[in-house]
Amino acid sequence: MKMIRGVVFDFGNVISLPQAEGVMDELAALAGMERTLFESLLWPYRAEYDRGTISGLEYYRSFLAKGGVFLDDQIIRKIHAIDLESWSRINPDTVRLMEDVKNAGYKLGILSNMPHDFLDMARDRYPAFRLPHAGIFSCESASIKPEEKIYRDLFAALSLEPEELVFFDDMPVNIDKACSLGMSGFVWQDPDIARETLRDLSIPV
Numbered sequence: 001m002k003m004i005r006g007v008v009f010d011f012g013n014v015i016s017l018p019q020a021e022g023v024m025d026e027l028a029a030l031a032g033m034e035r036t037l038f039e040s041l042l043w044p045y046r047a048e049y050d051r052g053t054i055s056g057l058e059y060y061r062s063f064l065a066k067g068g069v070f071l072d073d074q075i076i077r078k079i080h081a082i083d084l085e086s087w088s089r090i091n092p093d094t095v096r097l098m099e100d101v102k103n104a105g106y107k108l109g110i111l112s113n114m115p116h117d118f119l120d121m122a123r124d125r126y127p128a129f130r131l132p133h134a135g136i137f138s139c140e141s142a143s144i145k146p147e148e149k150i151y152r153d154l155f156a157a158l159s160l161e162p163e164e165l166v167f168f169d170d171m172p173v174n175i176d177k178a179c180s181l182g183m184s185g186f187v188w189q190d191p192d193i194a195r196e197t198l199r200d201l202s203i204p205v
Helices: 011-015 023-031 035-042 047-051 056-066 073-086 092-103 116-125 148-158 172-180 191-200
Strands: 006-009 107-112 134-137 165-169 184-187
Touching: 006 011, 006 092, 006 148, 011 092, 011 107, 023 035, 023 073, 035 056, 047 056, 056 073, 073 116, 092 107, 092 191, 107 148, 107 165, 134 148, 148 165, 148 172, 165 172, 165 191, 172 184
Parallel strands: 006 107, 006 165, 107 134, 165 184
Antiparallel strands: none
């Protein structure tokens, strides 16, 4: 087994806190849809938005139309803005863990499905995005987790073998893919458990 030389974090629900209570209700109300229908359409049609092939407005128009809802651009822009902002709450305890990983001499990475508009905002607003040695994002990779290419882009960017990396993600399917490629992957629970996991791997954080 190779020595661990790098630690990688997902963004949503890992570096960021979960969406605040009531956000989905607010978005569904603006769309004039029941929340259950809104959510059932929101995620299945998100892949191409995260991949960077369509804009935020195109994404919302597309999935709302699948639900028979056609809104003017002003309302769609408002829904889009609220959705983006809902993912902007950063977990300070995760950021401290990232800093500790980097200060301990390990390579630090972010691997996340993320559209262009959020990534542009995040790079401008959040110091956490300036911490990693490499950030691999789906909109720039033109590949989304759990597709293999985005992981391969990460390995290349960090100049590390998969066996040298630990990865935390809140989605089991993304961890399963990481492990199949040779990474040590763990489904995210919280920063304290992640810190203990890293210590169990002899990473001094």
